[in-house]
Amino acid sequence: MESTLNNKSVSESNISQEFPSPVYVSQRNKRAREPNFEVDFNAFREEMKSMISSMFAVQSNDIKKIFPTLSEIQISNSNIEKSISFLSAQHEELKRKIDLMEAQAKKDKDYITILEDKLEDLQRVSRKMNVEIKNVPKMPQESKEDLINMVKLLSETVACKVEKRDIQDIYRIQAKNKKEQTKQQPIIVEMSSAIQKADFLKMAKSYNLRHKEKLCAKHLGIKNNYMDNPIFISEQLTAKGARLHFLARDLAKANQYKYCWTAYGRIYVRKDDNSRIIIVKNEAQVNSLMNLK
Numbered sequence: 113m114e115s116t117l118n119n120k121s122v123s124e125s126n127i128s129q130e131f132p133s134p135v136y137v138s139q140r141n142k143r144a145r146e147p148n149f150e151v152d153f154n155a156f157r158e159e160m161k162s163m164i165s166s167m168f169a170v171q172s173n174d175i176k177k178i179f180p181t182l183s184e185i186q187i188s189n190s191n192i193e194k195s196i197s198f199l200s201a202q203h204e205e206l207k208r209k210i211d212l213m214e215a216q217a218k219k220d221k222d223y224i225t226i227l228e229d230k231l232e233d234l235q236r237v238s239r240k241m242n243v244e245i246k247n248v249p250k251m252p253q254e255s256k257e258d259l260i261n262m263v264k265l266l267s268e269t270v271a272c273k274v275e276k277r278d279i280q281d282i283y284r285i286q287a288k289n290k291k292e293q294t295k296q297q298p299i300i301v302e303m304s305s306a307i308q309k310a311d312f313l314k315m316a317k318s319y320n321l322r323h324k325e326k327l328c329a330k331h332l333g334i335k336n337n338y339m340d341n342p343i344f345i346s347e348q349l350t351a352k353g354a355r356l357h358f359l360a361r362d363l364a365k366a367n368q369y370k371y372c373w374t375a376y377g378r379i380y381v382r383k384d385d386n387s388r389i390i391i392v393k394n395e396a397q398v399n400s401l402m403n404l405k
Contacts, residue, residue, distance in 0.1 A: 235350040236377035241280070241309050242348035243301040249329055249338035250296060256282055262332040263301050266345075269331045272315035278304045296341075300348055306376070309347065316345040346374065353377055359398045366402060 245266075251258055259282045267274035281302040303309045320326045330339040349357060356379045357372075364372040364381055371382040379392040381401075392398060 232350060232352055236353070239348045239350065240306045240376055241303045243303065243309055243312060244346050244348040245299040245301065245332075246344040246346075247296055247329075247341055248299050248332060248343055249334055249336070249341060250284065251334070254284070259284065259299055259301075262299070262334075265333045266316075266327070266331055267312065269327070270312070270315040270319045272312045274303070274308070274312065278308060280304060313345065313347060347377065349374065349377060353379060356392050356395070356398070359395060360392050363398055363402055367404070 245263075248262070260276055260279055263274055263279065263282065264276070279301060282299065284299050285297045287297055303312065316327065327343050327345065328339065329341040329343060332343070353374070357374060360372050360379050360381050363369060367383075369381050370384045371380070373380050381390050381392060382388070390401070
């Protein structure tokens with residue numbers, strides 16, 4: 113019995129240990145604390161204001177440091193602008209002067225051309241009665257009388273008699289340098305009239321057309337190793353005229369012009385019998401005609 117009680121006590125004690133009695137004491141649950149957003153925002157705002165103020169302060173200091181440099185740059189830019197304006201004004205002034213000089217140069221060039229044409233006309237007139245005989249061998253101790261006799265013999269050959277009284281002057285062109293002294297310088301014959309000159313040239317040309325043996329040194333009375341030298345008779349041209357005649361002959365050969373001749377100091381070319389006669393006035397004209405193939 114006692115054993116049973118003891119066992120029971122032990123059993124109850126175990127039960128009470130394994131399953132404690134519930135506590136019926138009521139406890140109040142605490143309410144969670146809500147965050148204070150207004151306080152946090154104010155703090156954040158103050159912090160941002162402080163940061164911005166600091167940034168502005170730093171920038172203000174930087175600007176104060178930069179400002180003198182900016183002022184110097186502005187002054188420098190202003191000086192550069194003034195310099196550019198000055199240079200631009202100088203450029204315009206120089207351009208104006210150059211334009212004036214070019215205009216004056218053109219006027220001067222035109223005036224020089226007019227003077228050259230007048231000089232050419234005067235030289236042409238002074239040569240209007242002159243005959244030029246080329247490739248004539250020079251005789252030892254040659255005199256004017258020797259030259260006159262040569263022309264008289266030549267005039268008899270071509271059937272256009274020229275007397276001493278018909279010759280106003282006669283001379284051989286002087287060599288310009290030692291190199292030309294070895295050459296046979298042309299003989300210039302100044303006749304009494306342009307008509308006589310024209311007749312003499314016409315008859316000399318006719319003789320060469322009619323005879324197989326062309327005019328040569330022996331027709332001037334020269335009897336030596338050079339007696340068979342061909343001679344060439346033409347009117348005396350100016351330096352410009354001689355140059356144009358040379359170019360005109362090249363033009364006639366290159367472009368197959370049928371005629372190229374001189375008359376009273378002027379140069380003429382003609383393509384064929386049906387073409388117009390062209391007076392050659394300058395080298396530019398010859399070049400232009402050369403391109404018209």
